[in-house]
Every structure is written in C-alpha cells, then in structure tokens.
Amino acid sequence: MAYRKDLFMRRTLDVHNVMVRAWLDHLEQGIGDKGHVNRTSTYNGSLVRTFKVLQAVLPSDRPARHYPGCPSWMADLMWQLTRDRIRQCPHESDTVDMLTFPMVSTGKSFGVIRKIHPFINRDLERDRVLTVEQPSITVSIWVFLVQWCDKKLCGIIHHVDQNSKYDTPLIQLTDTGDIIIQVRVVSGGDQAFRAHTALPLWTWIRLDCFIQGSKVTLFQSDIHYNDTGGYFVIGGGRFMPGFHGYFGPIKYYRLGTEKVINFLSPAKTLEGLEKTHRECDVIREVTAAFLQAVTHNQEVFMTGTKNRRTPLHLGSRLFEHVVNRLSNRGSNQMDSTTTSSSLIALLQMSSCYGYHHASLLLSTIHLAGLGAPVDQQQGHVYSLIGALGDNRLALMHLGYKHTQGIDGFPKDFDMAYSYYSNVGAQTSIDQGRVLGNQQYITEHILISNENHLNSLTHETGDTFQYIKLQADRGDVESQKLLAKLLFWGQNGVSKDVGSAVKWYAKSAMELEDPAAMYEYSILLFKGQGVKRNMTLGLQILEKAAAKGSVQALNGLGWYYSTILRDYKTAYKYFEQAAHNGSHDGMFNLGVYHLNGKNPHNPEKNETAAFHLFLNSSLYGHVDGAVEAAWYLSTGNMEGVSRDTERAVIILKQICEQNGYLGYIVREALQAYLQGSWGEALVRYALAAETGLGVAQNNVAYLCEELKQSYDCQWRYYNHSTMNYAPHDSGLLKMGDYYYSSSRLGAVDQAISLYSRAALAGSSQVSYHVLSLSFTCYN
Numbered sequence: 001m002a003y004r005k006d007l008f009m010r011r012t013l014d015v016h017n018v019m020v021r022a023w024l025d026h027l028e029q030g031i032g033d034k035g036h037v038n039r040t041s042t043y044n045g046s047l048v049r050t051f052k053v054l055q056a057v058l059p060s061d062r063p064a065r066h067y068p069g070c071p072s073w074m075a076d077l078m079w080q081l082t083r084d085r086i087r088q089c090p091h092e093s094d095t096v097d098m099l100t101f102p103m104v105s106t107g108k109s110f111g112v113i114r115k116i117h118p119f120i121n122r123d124l125e126r127d128r129v130l131t132v133e134q135p136s137i138t139v140s141i142w143v144f145l146v147q148w149c150d151k152k153l154c155g156i157i158h159h160v161d162q163n164s165k166y167d168t169p170l171i172q173l174t175d176t177g178d179i180i181i182q183v184r185v186v187s188g189g190d191q192a193f194r195a196h197t198a199l200p201l202w203t204w205i206r207l208d209c210f211i212q213g214s215k216v217t218l219f220q221s222d223i224h225y226n227d228t229g230g231y232f233v234i235g236g237g238r239f240m241p242g243f244h245g246y247f248g249p250i251k252y253y254r255l256g257t258e259k260v261i262n263f264l265s266p267a268k269t270l271e272g273l274e275k276t277h278r279e280c281d282v283i284r285e286v287t288a289a290f291l292q293a294v295t296h297n298q299e300v301f302m303t304g305t306k307n308r309r310t311p312l313h314l315g316s317r318l319f320e321h322v323v324n325r326l327s328n329r330g331s332n333q334m335d336s337t338t339t340s341s342s343l344i345a346l347l348q349m350s351s352c353y354g355y356h357h358a359s360l361l362l363s364t365i366h367l368a369g370l371g372a373p374v375d376q377q378q379g380h381v382y383s384l385i386g387a388l389g390d391n392r393l394a395l396m397h398l399g400y401k402h403t404q405g406i407d408g409f410p411k412d413f414d415m416a417y418s419y420y421s422n423v424g425a426q427t428s429i430d431q432g433r434v435l436g437n438q439q440y441i442t443e444h445i446l447i448s449n450e451n452h453l454n455s456l457t458h459e460t461g462d463t464f465q466y467i468k469l470q471a472d473r474g475d476v477e478s479q480k481l482l483a484k485l486l487f488w489g490q491n492g493v494s495k496d497v498g499s500a501v502k503w504y505a506k507s508a509m510e511l512e513d514p515a516a517m518y519e520y521s522i523l524l525f526k527g528q529g530v531k532r533n534m535t536l537g538l539q540i541l542e543k544a545a546a547k548g549s550v551q552a553l554n555g556l557g558w559y560y561s562t563i564l565r566d567y568k569t570a571y572k573y574f575e576q577a578a579h580n581g582s583h584d585g586m587f588n589l590g591v592y593h594l595n596g597k598n599p600h601n602p603e604k605n606e607t608a609a610f611h612l613f614l615n616s617s618l619y620g621h622v623d624g625a626v627e628a629a630w631y632l633s634t635g636n637m638e639g640v641s642r643d644t645e646r647a648v649i650i651l652k653q654i655c656e657q658n659g660y661l662g663y664i665v666r667e668a669l670q671a672y673l674q675g676s677w678g679e680a681l682v683r684y685a686l687a688a689e690t691g692l693g694v695a696q697n698n699v700a701y702l703c704e705e706l707k708q709s710y711d712c713q714w715r716y717y718n719h720s721t722m723n724y725a726p727h728d729s730g731l732l733k734m735g736d737y738y739y740s741s742s743r744l745g746a747v748d749q750a751i752s753l754y755s756r757a758a759l760a761g762s763s764q765v766s767y768h769v770l771s772l773s774f775t776c777y778n
Helices: 073-082 122-131 267-295 311-327 341-352 356-368 376-388 392-404 413-433 450-454 462-472 476-488 497-510 514-526 534-546 550-562 567-579 583-595 606-618 622-634 644-655 659-673 677-688 693-705 710-721 728-739 746-759 765-777
Strands: 017-024 028-032 035-039 048-055 095-099 103-106 112-114 136-147 153-160 166-174 179-185 190-195 204-212 231-234 244-253
Touching: 017 122, 095 231, 103 376, 103 392, 103 413, 112 413, 136 153, 136 166, 136 267, 166 190, 166 204, 179 204, 231 244, 244 267, 244 376, 267 311, 267 341, 267 376, 311 341, 311 356, 311 677, 341 356, 341 376, 356 376, 356 392, 356 677, 356 710, 376 392, 392 413, 392 644, 392 659, 413 622, 413 644, 413 659, 462 476, 476 497, 476 514, 497 514, 514 534, 514 550, 534 550, 550 567, 550 583, 567 583, 583 606, 583 622, 606 622, 622 644, 659 677, 659 693, 677 693, 677 710, 693 710, 693 728, 710 728, 728 746
Parallel strands: none
Antiparallel strands: 017 048, 028 035, 095 244, 103 244, 112 231, 136 204, 136 244, 153 166, 153 231, 166 179, 179 190
16 A cells, blocks of 8 residues: 555555544453453444544555565566556445345244355445445345234344344334334444334235435434444344245345335246235135035134144145045056146145145146146245245255255255254254154165165064064063164054053163163153153163263253253263263253353353364254354354355255154155055155155156156256265266266266265276276277
8 A cells, every 4th residue: 555566566455545443442351261361342342433534645656665686587577467457356236136036934033144245346345344334225125924923023134243233234023014123323222213014914015224324314323334244134033033924035235225126036936926825815715614604613624733624634635635646546656647737726725725745746746847847936936835834844845956056946055054944943843752643763765775675674574573582582682673663663663652662661670771771761751652750760860871871971961950950960961971972962061161051161152062063963963953053154153164055064964854754755665665656756756855865766766667757767866966975876877877878078977976976885886987998998
C-alpha cells in the first residue's frame, strides 16, 4: 500500500482506503491447568470500539523503492513480460442464491446451514466492510406453509455469530402466522419487530426483508451486522425448530437492493407440490365424509392409532395392495406391463393418507422409470412430500440424491446434511424401540452371493438347531449368539424378545459371562422382555465390570450419573470405559466436557468434546456421529474446519443403521427367499433409493434376472459404485458394462472400476484385468 509496483514488489495492493480499528474490553481471567490464563475479546464483541477510514495514496503518486542489488537476467525478463499485464478479477456478485431447489422443513431442528465468505473482489469487500457499521441488506424467501408454528416461535432464516449467539438478521414465524424480525444492535442487545400478517396456508408466498442504513426507523438504533462471522440457518437449527412446510428459492443481497428479482423456480415442481397438496386435502375430506355417513362418527377418520379406519392404516393397506399387484406375489416374476394409472392413483391416495412408503414408491417409479415413463418433476414432488411426512426412508432418499447430484437433484452437501442429521437423530430414538414390529438391524446380504445366502438360518434350519443344541449343552458362546439372533431377528430368524432374554439370563446368572451379564443388566434396567428390577440390574452390572466388561464400566457411569447424580464417580467410570475402547464411554465423556461436568476442570471444553464425539462416531456411535457432524457442518469452533462432505459421510453410515431401513430390507429378503422375486424387487428398490449399496446391488440383480428394462439393471449397478464404500460386485458389473461398450474412453472407465473392485477385496478382478491386458496387447 506504500510503494509503487516494481520488479521486487509485483503484488502491491491497489486500495482506495484503509480502515483502522481499535477496541477496548475487560480482560477475562480464569484458572486453567497451567495456572493464570488471559483471554482477549474480538472487535464485534468488545465493550467500546471505534474505527477510522484513512485515504490511501494513489498508485501513480506512490514513491519507488530503491534496492541495493541487481536482479538476475531471468527475473528481469519475466518482469518485462508481465509488468504491463492487467490483472483480471474474477466475476463476483453481491447476490447469493442461498437456495435454488425446494427444501423440506419438517417442523424440527434440522435446517440448511450456509456459510458466507468475504468477497474476493477488493472493491466489493471494501463496500461490505463498510456495511458492518452501516448495514444495507435484503433477503427474499419463498415459503409454503402447511401449518403455522406448532411452538411459540419457528425459524425461517437466522444468522448465528462466531460466539453462537443470534446476529442480524433473524426472521421467525409465530403460532398465529405472524412474522418477527430481530436484529442485533451495536450496543450489544437485540431488538425485534412483529408484523401481524397471519400468513396464508397451502400456497406459495414470498417474504422480502429490507434493512437499509445504520438506523432503521423501526428499531431506532445502530444495527450490528457482519455476514462473514458465524453461519446462516434456513429453517430449523440447533437452537430453534422450523415450521412445517417447504422453502422455495432464497436470494440474499449482501449489499442491499430495493429491486428484488426472485422468481418461483423450478416452477413446475413447486406448482406440482401445491397442486398435489390441494388434491390430497380434497381426498381426505371426501373419505372422512363417506366414513362419517357410514359410521355416524365424525372423529373416526381423524383419531385413534389402532382404528382400522384411520388414514395411516388405510394408506398402509392401499400400499400393500399395489405392491402385490406390481410384484405378482406368489411367483418369481414381476408384472412387466406398464404401471397402470389406477395403481398410481391408489399410491397417490395412500400418500395422501400419510403412508409415505407410498410417496417414496411413487418417486421411485417416476425417477427410475419402473413400469412408467421417467418424469423427474413428479419424482421430485413425491420425494419432497414423503420427507415432509418425516419418513426416514424418504429423508435418506433426499440426502442421498443431494450428496450425489443425480436424478435432477443438485449436488448440495448442506442440503444433504439437513436430511441426514434428521434421520441420524431419529435413529438414536428408534434404537430404544427395539420391541417394535418394524425395527430390525440392517443386514447386508447379497442375494447374488451363495455364501451370503448359505449363512442365513431359520428356526427349523439345521444351523439354528445346532446352535440351540450347543446352547442347551451349556456353551456360552452359542447361548449369546442365540440370544442375539432372537432379540434382533437376524439371519432369517424371527424376532422373539422373550426367548432371547431367557438365554441372556441363563448365560449371565448360571455361567456368569461378562458380556451376557451386561446385556441382561441393561434389559433389567429398561424392563425389556423382563420385569424391571433396578436393584438386581445394578448388582449384575457391578459383577460384569469386575469381570472386565468395558461396556459395564460405561453402564455404571450411566447409573451414577442418571440415577444417583454422583457426577464425580460417573466421570471416573466413563473415563475408564473410554480409555478401554468403549464408544459409549467416549460419547458420555464428551457430554461431560461439553456441559462442564469434568470434576478436574469444571469448564466447558467444546474442543475436547468434539474429538471424543468424532472418535465415538468412528466406532458407529449414533449420537456421537450426530454431534461430530454438527461441528463439521458449521465450522464455528476454533480448530475445526468446516467440512460438510465429511459430516454427510459420517451421517450416511449412521443412518443406514436405522431400524426402519432394516425392516424394509428384511421384508425384501424374506420375499426373495419365499420365491416372490417381484415383491423383493419393489421393496429392495425403496431401500436402494436411500443409497444403501447392498439394496442397489440386489435390485440390479433382480432386474437382470427378471429381465426388466435395460436401464433398471445398469441404473442401480451404477448407483452402487457411487457409494463411499462400494461393494466389489457392483464395481465388477459396471466394469463389464464399460468393457463391452464401444464408447470413447469406456476401456479406461472399465480399468478404473476393476481397480476399485480389487481394492475392495474382489477375488474375481484378476481375470478381468488379464482379459483387458490381453485385448490391449493385441
């Protein structure tokens, strides 16, 4: 900024002015492990602050600097060649498209996180810095409300600063449909304005928010604003829920504007959503009126969880009827005729009644062309409707599509994170419902693999009978295996929690096996399959810990923390469990650091908590993955870079443990084993659309065996290769596909896929590579 550009100083700054800042604040003091610690504040969070803009000297008026040495001949030549080159700044706009594709807001605390960076263009960045003290911003948001906020306040869009506090702007929806706009003022407080609007439901509306100048008439205060600090949240966030509905296009004008250009786009998809919801409303009203006339009970269609006339039950029956018709149940064939409009109409009714497996199947039919022409717009509509119903599979479906950027969905890790984080949080809750009929462990059985199929057993099968015989003879490992198979319903065995508990009790009480003792004690604590007995559960848990059970150490930590509120003793057990490899112990220890309950250092330590959460997620801990992914998605903690792709990878693996996904995979496998291959194809297709690799390989295999359309087979084999840990069978199949193709570069793609299959452990790849080598040699 001081000297003219020359040979030695080639990148002098072409600035117009310089801002000098100064601030004053109290010096925060604390005691840490190493004694006295001082912490300084930032400019925006300071007690007193000031700034002054200094005009810089024009480049033509700046002095030249004298150097004692001489440049080399090559350096002088390069200077002569580049001295008159005009440096071009990249094209950059102050308008940010924060959302270009429809987004589902389920009414929960899972929204899209966006990070705004400083401008690359120095002129724009200078103007932005000036707006920190004199804000001029505009936000334009399209929303479709299914209902007003079911809490007192719901988030539409809000800004969180680097200290995890609300910053300018914050726009919320109330339970009466009003809008509240809140800003942070320079003095450090917050001010809000309420617009009594009662926003309409079931239609697209656009909200435009303008903040112009340092003092807005409504607030009569200097507004604090810095969009590069912290992050923005669209919809619900960690600190507030969202509304129930959809977001359309969102434009953010960083330097403000009075002329907003924000069209409803993609128009056909958004209009299709509105039209479908209105049609569903009519269907529900007609059905309710009919049932009221038949039963003379006005509430029969809208209430009750077990009543056979409830919407969800009727939707389920319609869905199963369509699956039977599509799959030609009872045979190993699938109806190859085009899916009739009547069957699609029945699926649409099922979707309207709230059974969103039907919504996902409609989306699959339209996106994959299963029995109907490909119609991406309709596929998008039903994908979004299924996710709005908070269906786990539909949410994973959207997360997967946005992760890969396929089937017309834009590649957007932030949007994928919003859906996966929802399912991840629900997976933790679902795991506590193991007694439910629709909760199973997701089994990775390839139906094209004879070894996988031979590993399956059944209550009447020889393998199961042998395990049971060994268990009766007192073999503790057989008893634990038998208990696990019965408790979770694995490997083709029907779920029987009562029998599983008896085997756990036998191994624990008679043989005193530490692992079985831990499992049985937890069942006693929870009262699952056995009468709840906290006293006996504690006794067995202590014995298991004394015998070396690491999980029992964590269980004792839970008992002292939750039941006795003895946090010091609980911390000791959690620490022992974590140091011995317990992922539950790691997570619980992380919670203690996060809440400042560490007896050795009773201060909140988010950094230590994050690393413990991350380590626990590597061992498959669901809650640890959800917490670690949140820190990665915001990048709002010092020392943790924002990495949304990594957050999505972590969450995808966790979401695939969800018991409802496990249930649909089990149903598909049972249908295949019973000879109903058509039904298996339909159910595997639902799981495949969530991005589950084993389901994609299985549905591709069934498409091939049932001689479905050519695209069906290669669509799913290709999708299986996109997974972060693809199975070698899909890689080999796609390698064969490209090897036999005559397209330019196909052989190179085949070699790449064969190489990945080899890295995945395939034993068949050597033959394929040898064939390729021989072909290339000839």
